[in-house]
Each structure stands twice: as C-alpha cells, then as structure tokens.
Amino acid sequence: MHEKELVESAIATLRRLCDGPLARVEIALGPGVDTHEAELAWKTVTDGTDLGDAHITWERAYDRLVCDAAGHEYTGEAMEACPYCGADGVVIEPAPPIAVVRWEKAA
Numbered sequence: 499m500h501e502k503e504l505v506e507s508a509i510a511t512l513r514r515l516c517d518g519p520l521a522r523v524e525i526a527l528g529p530g531v532d533t534h535e536a537e538l539a540w541k542t543v544t545d546g547t548d549l550g551d552a553h554i555t556w557e558r559a560y561d562r563l564v565c566d567a568a569g570h571e572y573t574g575e576a577m578e579a580c581p582y583c584g585a586d587g588v589v590i591e592p593a594p595p596i597a598v599v600r601w602e603k604a605a
C-alpha cells in the first residue's frame with residue numbers, strides 16, 4: 499500500500515479542518531494498510547511541523563458486508579463470514595483506506 503500518500507492525504511484533510519498544533523489525533527486505517535508503515539510515514543511527514551508533537555491513535559476501519567443467506571449487515575474484514583448465521587458475505591461498502599476519526603487542539 500501507499501502509506502505515505504495516505505498519511506499525506508489525512509494530513510491535508512486535518513489541515514482543512516483546523517490550524518495550529520494538535521494534542522491528539524485518531525486515525526482509522528482500512529484493510530491492507532499497515533499500521534507500522536503509516537506510523538513511520540506520519541513521523542517522517544510531520545517531523546518539525548506543528549503536528550509533530552500530536553499523540554496519534556491508530557484504529558482499524560472495517561468494511562460493511564451483507565451475508566448471502568439472510569441479508570444480515572455487519573462490519574468486518576473482506577471475506578469475513580456473517581457473525582449471525584455463518585454464511586459468506588459480500589462487501590457493500592468498503593472501508594476508506596485512511597480516515598481522520600477525531601482530533602483535539604493543543605491547549
């Protein structure tokens with residue numbers, strides 16, 4: 499995956515939402531995006547900027563699926579079986595590769 503490009507796009511989104519230093523940021527990563535790679539990319543891109551000191555929490559974003567058998571909707575990794583009936587599911591709404599969940603300005 500292109501963790502650096504994803505991190506740069508998340509930062510561009512953040513900068514549209516707010517200016518100045520941030521205390522903490524929560525970021526959700528979609529399936530297939532490596533958390534460690536994203537963390538390294540974040541450090542590289544924000545080093546020396548006013549985002550460099552923000553505390554980052556990395557979360558996992560999941561796909562939205564619907565099962566073949568009964569139409570149950572659930573969230574999970576792609577190909578994950580339905581938690582209600584065990585049938586195979588198809589992805590109806592893929593998780594975004596990266597999303598800013600919430601952020602908090604530095605005091």
Ligand SMILES: [Zn+2]
Nearest residue numbers: 565570580583
């Ligand atoms: Zn089901």
